[in-house]
Amino acid sequence: MTDVFTPAKRSEVMSRIRSTGxxxxxLRLASLLRAEKITGWRRHLSLTLPPSPPRSTRPAKTSQPLTPPAKAAAKAAAKAKTGTAASARRPRVRPxxxxxxxRVAVFVDxxxxHGCPRHGTRPRQNRKFWDEKIARNRARDRHVTRRLRQLGWTVLRLWECALTRQRQAHTLxxxxxxxGK
Incomplete structure (x- = not known):
């Protein structure tokens, strides 16, 4: 059956759909934690990350002093160049x-x-899109893990397949x- 939307409209419609997790x-991990009497956890607690430090903190040297309007324009240009305008927002992460x-954050991927090396599959249709999508997911995972660790958190990334009966003891x-228990 053919699609009733144009590709642009389909993209717009699909971009508005949010996952439910x-x-x-x-729930499988929660039941395992309860069975082992591991307490003190909360699900989907939002953590606010401070913005990433800019790559270059040294301002560009100029030979003449800047007037206030020129100073504002130079500041805006520097933000656009280093990307600090986007990183000024306080990104949130929800383990x-x-x-x-x-200070332990657990992600169940x-x-x-997330492209599990053992069980991750790629659809045959539109393979390029899915390869890029999974690569973006993995890059975001690496970035979030790195930022949380820089802030002193221990980050555990568990694969979905690690919750099977055969592997649950190792996971726990x-x-x-x-x-530290």
Whole structure:
């Protein structure tokens, strides 16, 4: 059956759809944590990250003093060049599980959406799009993990497949080790 929307309209429609999370895998981990009597966690607690430091903090040298309008224009140009205007917003991250007291953030990554090396599959249709999409997801994961670690958090990234019966003992041991229990 052919699509009733143009590609541009379909893209607009799809961009408005928001995910509801990976509820089944998160509920599986929550039940494992409860069974092991691991407490102190909250689901989907929003953490605000400070903006990333700009790459270059040294202002450009000029030979003449700037007038106030020129100073504002130079400042705006510097922000646009270094990208600090976009990073001035305080980005938020919502780990699947947060242990605030121990400063541990746990993410449960889906094998498909995050490109699990064992179980990640790629659709045959529109392969280029999916390869780029999963690469962006993985790059965002690396960035978030790095920023949280810079702020003193311990970050655990668990694959969806790590919650199976065969691997759950190993997964729970990782969580306990991160919590210092």
């Amino acid at each position: 990976n509820a089944a895998t998160e 699947d599980f947060v242990f605030r007291a121990q 889906g094998c498909f959406w 041991a990782r969580v306990k080790r991160a919590l």
